[in-house]
Amino acid sequence: MEQPPLFPASPTDDPVSRRLLQLRRQLAYHNRCYYELDRPEISDAEYDALFRELQALERQRPDLLTPDSPTQRVGGQPLERFLQVRHSLPMLSLENALEEGAILEFEQRTRTFLALPERHVITYQCEPKMDGLAVELIYRDGLLVQAATRGDGEVGEEVTANLRTVRNVPLRLQGDGVPALLEVRGEVYLPLAAFQRLNAQREEEGEPAFANPRNAAAGSIRQLDPRVAARRPLAMVCYGVGLLEGAPMQATSQSELMAQLAAWGLPVSDRQRRVAGIEQARQYYRDLLAERDGLPYEIDGAVLKVDDLRLQRELGEKSRSPRWAVACKFPPRQTETVLEDILLSVGRTGVITPVAVLAPVELAGVTVSRATLHNWDEIDRKDVRIGDRVLVERAGDVIPAVVKVLTERRSGGERPAPPPSYCPACGAPTARLAGEVALRCLGGLACPPQLTRAIIHFASRDAMDIEGLGSKYIEQLLSLGLVKDLADLYRLTGDDFGQFERMGEKLAANLLNAISASKERDLGRFIFALGIRHVGGRTARILAERFGSIDQLQQATVEALTSIRDVGPTVAASIVAFFANPVNQAVVRRLLEAGVAPAVEAKKIGGRLSGKTFVFTGTLQHVTRDAAKALVEGEGGNVTGSVSKKTDYLVAGSEAGSKLDKGRTLGVTILSEDAFSRLFDRGGV
Numbered sequence: 001m002e003q004p005p006l007f008p009a010s011p012t013d014d015p016v017s018r019r020l021l022q023l024r025r026q027l028a029y030h031n032r033c034y035y036e037l038d039r040p041e042i043s044d045a046e047y048d049a050l051f052r053e054l055q056a057l058e059r060q061r062p063d064l065l066t067p068d069s070p071t072q073r074v075g076g077q078p079l080e081r082f083l084q085v086r087h088s089l090p091m092l093s094l095e096n097a098l099e100e101g102a103i104l105e106f107e108q109r110t111r112t113f114l115a116l117p118e119r120h121v122i123t124y125q126c127e128p129k130m131d132g133l134a135v136e137l138i139y140r141d142g143l144l145v146q147a148a149t150r151g152d153g154e155v156g157e158e159v160t161a162n163l164r165t166v167r168n169v170p171l172r173l174q175g176d177g178v179p180a181l182l183e184v185r186g187e188v189y190l191p192l193a194a195f196q197r198l199n200a201q202r203e204e205e206g207e208p209a210f211a212n213p214r215n216a217a218a219g220s221i222r223q224l225d226p227r228v229a230a231r232r233p234l235a236m237v238c239y240g241v242g243l244l245e246g247a248p249m250q251a252t253s254q255s256e257l258m259a260q261l262a263a264w265g266l267p268v269s270d271r272q273r274r275v276a277g278i279e280q281a282r283q284y285y286r287d288l289l290a291e292r293d294g295l296p297y298e299i300d301g302a303v304l305k306v307d308d309l310r311l312q313r314e315l316g317e318k319s320r321s322p323r324w325a326v327a328c329k330f331p332p333r334q335t336e337t338v339l340e341d342i343l344l345s346v347g348r349t350g351v352i353t354p355v356a357v358l359a360p361v362e363l364a365g366v367t368v369s370r371a372t373l374h375n376w377d378e379i380d381r382k383d384v385r386i387g388d389r390v391l392v393e394r395a396g397d398v399i400p401a402v403v404k405v406l407t408e409r410r411s412g413g414e415r416p417a418p419p420p421s422y423c424p425a426c427g428a429p430t431a432r433l434a435g436e437v438a439l440r441c442l443g444g445l446a447c448p449p450q451l452t453r454a455i456i457h458f459a460s461r462d463a464m465d466i467e468g469l470g471s472k473y474i475e476q477l478l479s480l481g482l483v484k485d486l487a488d489l490y491r492l493t494g495d496d497f498g499q500f501e502r503m504g505e506k507l508a509a510n511l512l513n514a515i516s517a518s519k520e521r522d523l524g525r526f527i528f529a530l531g532i533r534h535v536g537g538r539t540a541r542i543l544a545e546r547f548g549s550i551d552q553l554q555q556a557t558v559e560a561l562t563s564i565r566d567v568g569p570t571v572a573a574s575i576v577a578f579f580a581n582p583v584n585q586a587v588v589r590r591l592l593e594a595g596v597a598p599a600v601e602a603k604k605i606g607g608r609l610s611g612k613t614f615v616f617t618g619t620l621q622h623v624t625r626d627a628a629k630a631l632v633e634g635e636g637g638n639v640t641g642s643v644s645k646k647t648d649y650l651v652a653g654s655e656a657g658s659k660l661d662k663g664r665t666l667g668v669t670i671l672s673e674d675a676f677s678r679l680f681d682r683g684g685v
Helices: 015-035 044-060 101-114 192-204 213-221 226-230 254-263 278-294 309-315 376-382 448-459 471-479 486-491 505-520 523-529 537-547 550-554 558-562 569-580 582-593 625-634 658-666 673-681
Strands: 084-086 123-130 133-140 143-149 155-157 181-189 235-245 273-276 299-306 325-329 334-346 351-363 366-372 389-395 399-405 439-441 613-617 638-640 649-652 669-671
Touching: 015 044, 101 278, 101 299, 101 309, 101 325, 123 235, 123 254, 123 278, 123 325, 133 213, 133 235, 181 213, 192 213, 213 226, 235 254, 254 309, 273 278, 278 299, 299 309, 351 389, 351 399, 351 439, 366 389, 376 399, 448 471, 448 486, 486 505, 486 582, 523 537, 523 550, 537 550, 550 569, 550 582, 558 569, 569 582, 613 625, 613 658, 625 638, 649 658, 649 673, 658 669, 669 673
Parallel strands: 366 399, 613 638, 613 649, 649 669
Antiparallel strands: 084 155, 123 273, 123 299, 133 143, 133 181, 143 155, 181 235, 299 325, 334 351, 334 389, 351 366, 389 399
16 A cells, blocks of 8 residues: 655755654554554554654654654643633534334435435435544644534533544545645544453452443543543544535535545544435444444444435534434343342452353343442442342443343342452452452452462562563463462472473473572562552662661551652552551561572662752663663662652753753753763762
């Protein structure tokens, strides 16, 4: 496929400018291949390499940065509030046809209004009714300048920063005849696979799950922090146009208009169809209903539009909806069954999720016997009891969920299911942590469902760095019953590994040597390896420097912890709770008894840089970041990742980015790499 000219030609022979233009065109082309055509032509690694090169060049030449660059899709700074936007033309809602027979009524109303004879065949443009959030994009001279939600149809909220993160939304239109002004309407949605991953992640983190993909998409677009939207793989499909100025109107039909939008690089439905007559339109509805289960996104009906734009204008609008279109809704995907029991599922982070055991029932072509109940707040809100007759639907067309209890059908024998006081997997107490809706097992490192994740993290490169001990081997250790907690790793023998499939003596010896070598990792790595919630690698190193031993850290109070720079109340409470848990205490004790002896490299107190905070930005030519950091910390200084008023020195290497601008704004002392090196040559600052 030929690469389209997505960016204006370079006005200069400057080689950097030419390379920037080339990279932007390449990345925009490959974005379209991946997100719109589902035909990637390069690997993720190759794409990332091109993207990093573009970022580096734009940092080097900020004067050449353009708002349509692929690098500008990433989320910006959080907003304080959304601004109100009045649409140039109202974004009308569609009239609903709630059964197939209503399609015929729509046809008859259309004929009557237009005074068309029965022999005249009306052509319709048909498309899926996406279940997402309606938005409007505004392009001026081909450049995306504003995006807004539908709101009440007259006034919406500006969400430009969030829509820029949607990968299949072009930042600049392509092709010929791009209008001076284009207002295009469409639907932002979350693909089903992404919806499932997002809900699984939220439940594991103790957050409430989204009820359906539409809520997830709307919740993502209406985030004040666009970085949240950037992390979610949203997509958009365009279905119509508001104002269009500064270009001859070539399209005479809705289907031609959609083809023109696609030619400009805007995403349109791949399942739209132009049909002749209402019977073909009804068949489209039936075909789409049959196809619904296999689609990668949620739809809740079909939209029928009179294809001829001249007839659309003649039909006009009613007070809130156009006369030339109708939304033919699909029947709800719900069915009735009996909730026979409630099982408890323990996730890898200790979150306990109630799962409904159902009398098996057919639902949208699938036999359903399990459904999520999310959490006990939901159980209380819906008043769910064992033995209830319930209404079940496939939320997002995939995940069965109990949506309603038929309380009027109760016999009196139903019984409630209170939240468990003890974990069903390990018997440890349960609790709901502050600010969370989820119930968690407090079994920590001894709870089997949590153990796989805990060992994988413990052995990872940034933690104890047990080379070669990947998830495949860890799962075998657990399935064979050779490891029941972290400390058991250090009691493994060659005979234990001999039980593995395809495990030779040399490989077993290498694994045992790697496990043994990890006994002497530094204290910061050991603290990080324990997997304490909210404690990352940097915080673990700070804790190691402050307390000097794991024994001292275990005895630390919230007050002592919050007195440390960069340790807030949430982190402090998590640390205290972790070490207050007798199970975790026992695992730590067993690790030490097994020979794990974390080394402590004490931070130099009272050094030449004591109390000074450094930030590094850009690329250092003569020393690595880690080595530079070690120099600062060896003289009692601190190294942080972000610039603030508390930053004393900002060390700027080549290709320094936004941190340099912020440092200048805040009046931070900026050092070149040479000036940084001289701090240590001359013995002070």
